[in-house]
Amino acid sequence: MNGKLVLIGCGPGAIDLMTLRALRRIESADLVLYDRLVNLELLTYVKPGAIYQYVGKRAGDGGRQQTDINLRIREALEAGATVARLKSGDPLIFGRAAEEIDIAEDCGADIEIVPGITSSLAAASDSLITVTERAELQSFIVTTGRTASDQSRPDWVQCVQPGVCVAFYMSVARAWKIQSTLMAAGIPGILPAIWVERAGCDDTRMVSTQLDRLALDAEQNKIKNPAILLLRYPHSLAGALKNSVTSSSQQA
Numbered sequence: 267m268n269g270k271l272v273l274i275g276c277g278p279g280a281i282d283l284m285t286l287r288a289l290r291r292i293e294s295a296d297l298v299l300y301d302r303l304v305n306l307e308l309l310t311y312v313k314p315g316a317i318y319q320y321v322g323k324r325a326g327d328g329g330r331q332q333t334d335i336n337l338r339i340r341e342a343l344e345a346g347a348t349v350a351r352l353k354s355g356d357p358l359i360f361g362r363a364a365e366e367i368d369i370a371e372d373c374g375a376d377i378e379i380v381p382g383i384t385s386s387l388a389a390a391s392d393s394l395i396t397v398t399e400r401a402e403l404q405s406f407i408v409t410t411g412r413t414a415s416d417q418s419r420p421d422w423v424q425c426v427q428p429g430v431c432v433a434f435y436m437s438v439a440r441a442w443k444i445q446s447t448l449m450a451a452g453i454p455g456i457l458p459a460i461w462v463e464r465a466g467c468d469d470t471r472m473v474s475t476q477l478d479r480l481a482l483d484a485e486q487n488k489i490k491n492p493a494i495l496l497l498r499y500p501h502s503l504a505g506a507l508k509n510s511v512t513s514s515s516q517q518a
């Protein structure tokens with residue numbers, strides 16, 4: 267008999283930002299594996315007799331823990347269990363879902379994905395920032411400050427263009443790298459930005475900043491993980507900067 271893997275998005279950490287579907291799937295699982303940023307109150311929904319296990323990862327473990335998780339999932343699926351894999355935010359955004367989907371496919375198990383509220387959108391709501399805006403912002407990009415290797419580092423300069431709002435995940439420790447890379451490429455230092463720590467939770471903290479102060483403001487305000495950085499490049503700002511460059515060159 268084949269088991270079933272359910273990847274469940276548990277939202278940014280507040281229990282009331284979970285979906286009803288997520289709660290129902292937790293209630294019917296035989297094995298519940300949960301990550302570091304998931305709200306522990308969720309475990310009260312685990313059915314009697316089911317097993318739950320913490321499998322949170324720390325940075326720099328060299329992938330060993332993910333290998334252990336993968337083995338645990340495979341074992342349970344092969345025994346015919348329904349495995350609920352609880353992930354923070356949405357499972358398809360920086361959630362390493364692909365590896366776990368591969369395992370389920372390999373075992374011939376059923377797969378279901380339950381979407382969740384991703385942390386960048388909770389951050390946008392907390393800070394009343396629209397990530398798209400008529401005439402100003404037509405694209406919303408999610409990217410990351412941290413990657414498995416330098417080769418896979420995203421091209422942040424390509425992301426931060428007029429008309430784009432960019433959400434940086436896992437970026438606190440990379441604030442200076444992000445700031446200096448963008449500024450070296452000529453992106454204006456006055457682009458508006460905000461750090462949102464523990465988005466969607468009762469103890470959320472927000473620090474408004476701008477591109478040329480990202481790292482300093484993060485440090486001075488002791489921004490800690492989990493935090494999201496939202497950076498916006500509205501068309502009106504790009505236009506105003508262009509005009510001021512043109513008028514100063516005309517004066518010279």
Ligand code: SAH
Binds near residue numbers: 466492
């Ligand atoms: N799948 C998750 C992201 C996991 S990667 C999602 O969709 O949100 C982990 C990163 O997510 C953290 O480094 C942080 O950048 C972000 N994050 C997760 N929860 C957060 C929260 N409540 N507030 C701000 N950022 C959060």
